[in-house]
Amino acid sequence: MIVVLLGPPGSGKGTQGERVAAALGVPKISTGDVLRAAAQAGTSLGLAAKAFMDRGDLVPDPVILGIMKEALSAPEQARGVVLDGVVRTVPQAEGLARVAAEIGKQVDVILLFDIDDELLVARLSARATCAACHSPVAGRQPGEVHAECTASPKGMLVRRADDEPDAIRNRLRVYKAQTEPVVAWYRTHGGNVQAIDAAGSFEDVAQRALAAVGVVGR
Ligand code: AMP
Numbered sequence: 104m105i106v107v108l109l110g111p112p113g114s115g116k117g118t119q120g121e122r123v124a125a126a127l128g129v130p131k132i133s134t135g136d137v138l139r140a141a142a143q144a145g146t147s148l149g150l151a152a153k154a155f156m157d158r159g160d161l162v163p164d165p166v167i168l169g170i171m172k173e174a175l176s177a178p179e180q181a182r183g184v185v186l187d188g189v190v191r192t193v194p195q196a197e198g199l200a201r202v203a204a205e206i207g208k209q210v211d212v213i214l215l216f217d218i219d220d221e222l223l224v225a226r227l228s229a230r231a232t233c234a235a236c237h238s239p240v241a242g243r244q245p246g247e248v249h250a251e252c253t254a255s256p257k258g259m260l261v262r263r264a265d266d267e268p269d270a271i272r273n274r275l276r277v278y279k280a281q282t283e284p285v286v287a288w289y290r291t292h293g294g295n296v297q298a299i300d301a302a303g304s305f306e307d308v309a310q311r312a313l314a315a316v317g318v319v320g321r
Contacts, residue, residue, distance in 0.1 A: 104183035110216025111278045113223040114301045117187050119312045124185040126318045132174045133187040157264040159273035168198040191282045213289050216301035227271045231260035
C-alpha cells in the first residue's frame with residue numbers, strides 16, 4: 104500500500120505518519136529527513152538543498168523525483184510505504200504516479216491533514232527538534248538533551264532554521280501556492296483523498312488517520 108501524507112507544515116503529518124506506518128507494518132520516508140541528513144553529511148545534494156530549506160522554499164522537483172525513485176525501488180518498500188512530505192507540487196504528483204506505475208503500483212490513499220493556520224504557527228514556534236534522531240518535540244526548549252532520543256549518545260534539542268517565524272510564514276505561503284493544488288490534482292485524477300481533522304489530541308487524530316487507511320482500534 105502506498106500512502107501519501109499531505110498537509111501544511113506543523114499539521115502533525117510526520118508524527119502521525121510514524122503511527123500509520125507502524126500499524127501497516129511498512130516504512131515511512133520523509134524527503135525532509137533525507138535532505139536534512141544529506142545536508143548534515145555535507146554531500147553536494149545536501150548542501151545544494153540546504154539553502155532552499157533554510158528559507159522555507161521548495162527544493163527543485165528533479166532532486167525530489169530522484170529521491171522518490173530510489174525510495175520506491177528499495178526492497179524494504181516492497182510491501183508498501185508511507186510518504187511524508189514527498190509530494191509538494193503537481194509535477195511531483197505526476198512523477199510519483201509514473202514511478203509507481205513503472206513498478207506495478209499506485210498511490211492507494213492520500214491522507215490530507217486539515218488544520219487552521221493560527222494553530223500551525225503556534226505549534227511550529229513551540230517546536231524543538233532532536234539533532235540526533237530528528238524527532239519533533241513539542242513544548243521543550245532548544246539546548247536541552249532529548250531524553251527520549253533513541254540514538255547514542257542522546258541528541259540535543261535544536262530549533263530548525265525553518266521553524267523561525269519568517270521561514271514559517273514562507274513555508275505556509277509555499278504550501279498554499281504549490282502544495283494545495285496537489286489536492287485538487289489528486290481529486291481530478293481519481294485519487295482516494297481522505298481529509299482528516301488534524302486539530303485535537305494526538306490519539307484522536309491518530310484514530311482518524313488509522314481509520315482512513317482501514318486500520319481500526321490500534
Ligand atoms: P519537512 O521536513 O517535510 O517540513 O521539509 C523541510 C524542507 O525540506 C521543506 O521546507 C523543503 O525545503 C524541503 N523539502 C522536503 N520535501 C520536499 C519536496 N517534496 N519538495 C520540495 N522540497 C522539499
